Amino acid sequence: MEPVRPRTTPSVTLAAALAAGALIGAGGGAATYAALSSGNGKTVVRQVTVNGAQPTSSDSTLSVQSIYRLAYKGVVEIAASQGQGSGFVYDGNGHIVTNAHVVEGASSVSVKFWNGKSYTAQVVGIDASTDLAVLKVNAPVSEVFPLSLGDSSKLAVGDSVVAIGSPFGLEGTVTSGIVSALHREMTSPNHFAIDNSIQTDAAINHGNSGGPLLDSQGKVVGVTSQIESNSGGNEGVGFAIPSNTVSSIAAQLISNGKAEHAFLGVVLRDSSSQTGAAISQVRAGTPAAQANLRAGDVVTAAAGKPIASASELRAVINAHRPGDAISVTYTRGGQSHAVKVTLAARPA
Structure with missing residues (x-):
């Protein structure tokens, strides 16, 4: 089966299924994930067997509506010179977390907040190895609503999750599902493994890249990054970078402008x-x-x-x-x- 190549993103392959897929991220007209265009052009998502997996997580849950009301002001739409994606407010200083492939190589980046106002963003740092980036905007404090990070190591298969983002530029779109699997392995733009990735059946499409995956308490447990798809659209197999990785890398990018591995x-x-x-x-x-x-x-x-x-x-x-x-x-x-x-x- 030949890999699907949507017009704005390259393909992703789930090795276990030998099927083709697509990175989710920048919309628009240009290909935005050139780091994966060499070789066979595929990003591999592998199944990893882990002993002693987490049996359960927190018992208290919020409704999807409550999670959306709690989090939507902290979710942003990102417009880069080569396309569009999503992100979320990381702290009260105006730092925004998104995917590296959404903004890497962009000559200009702007961030649209929940109230429709847009601000020019500075790229603080990019870590291609984990497909994460941090932006900085000078927005009024009254418009900045940071989201709390959860502990991705406490997730269990079957836990409820919610994705919020801007698929196809439709900002503020919310979808829900479950954690379908844990300890998946994605491959980053520069061909290193992103371990402990989260698989979910919450609907994720082009433009969701960089947006938050939230747990049943409304905390960020992942950053949506890739989908597995034969059609190039959502087929119920999406992948997110775990929040524990996000926490470590974002802190380094904010402090040093780069992350060391x-x-x-x-x-x-x-x-x-x-x-x-x-x-x-x-x-x-x-x-x-x-x-x-x-x-x-x-x-x-x-x-x-x-x-x-x-x-x-x-x-x-x-x-x-x-x-x-x-x-x-x-x-x-x-x-x-x-x-x-x-x-x-x-x-x-």
């Missing part, structure tokens, strides 16, 4: 022959290459923690900073080896 320099997959993270490729000139790690090695421990899967190794690396030295235990040819690796900064 530790980098080992390998392409990973789950091992089919034993427990661990199998290395399928080692990038030249990286810490992994300098440590003589090779394709085919299976990492079984890192930084003193056992590794059972590729996602677990990524989590260990992501918990560190560039310059940190960690131990890596791996098997090669049936023999166990250990090496010290100094992590680098992930390339942009």
Whole structure:
């Protein structure tokens, strides 16, 4: 099946279903996610098996109408020079969170608030690795209504969620659904994994990109980013970046204008022959290459923690900073080896 390519966004592929899909984001006429146009042009969403998943979440729930009334003033429409998307007010200082692919490369960006007023926005920082961006607007305090972030790690499959955004430029559109699955893996614009992504059946369409996914208490638990679709429109399979990732990255972008990620320099997959993270490729000139790690090695421990899967190794690396030295235990040819690796900064 050939990937669907809507006129404003490139395609997304759900590997488990071998089907084609589409990134949601900028509307308008121009392609806005050029970072994914090389190679096969696909972003992969993978299923990740996680042991000990969260059994339940908070018992108190609000109606969809109550959630909308609580949150709609904090949701914005974003108009960039190459298209349109959504976002939400992050704090009382006028910071706005959205997707990187909504604003990356834009020569101008404006933000429309709940009352119809628009303000020119400055791009504070972009992190392509997590597809997140922070904007800044100088709007009156009376028009700025920050939304509260929830704890995405407390979500459970079946929890109610609400998406608010501007699909096709229809600002203030609210849709509802459930958490369909957790611990999905999306691929970012610069081809790094976004772990612990949230799958939902809440209707998401082009223009929803960057908007909030809210839990049953009206807190932001995700940023809507991609859809899986054969038609290019909503088919009930959407994906959001988890709020715990949003919290970490937004804080870095506001403080430093950039986000730093530790980098080992390998392409990973789950091992089919034993427990661990199998290395399928080692990038030249990286810490992994300098440590003589090779394709085919299976990492079984890192930084003193056992590794059972590729996602677990990524989590260990992501918990560190560039310059940190960690131990890596791996098997090669049936023999166990250990090496010290100094992590680098992930390339942009």
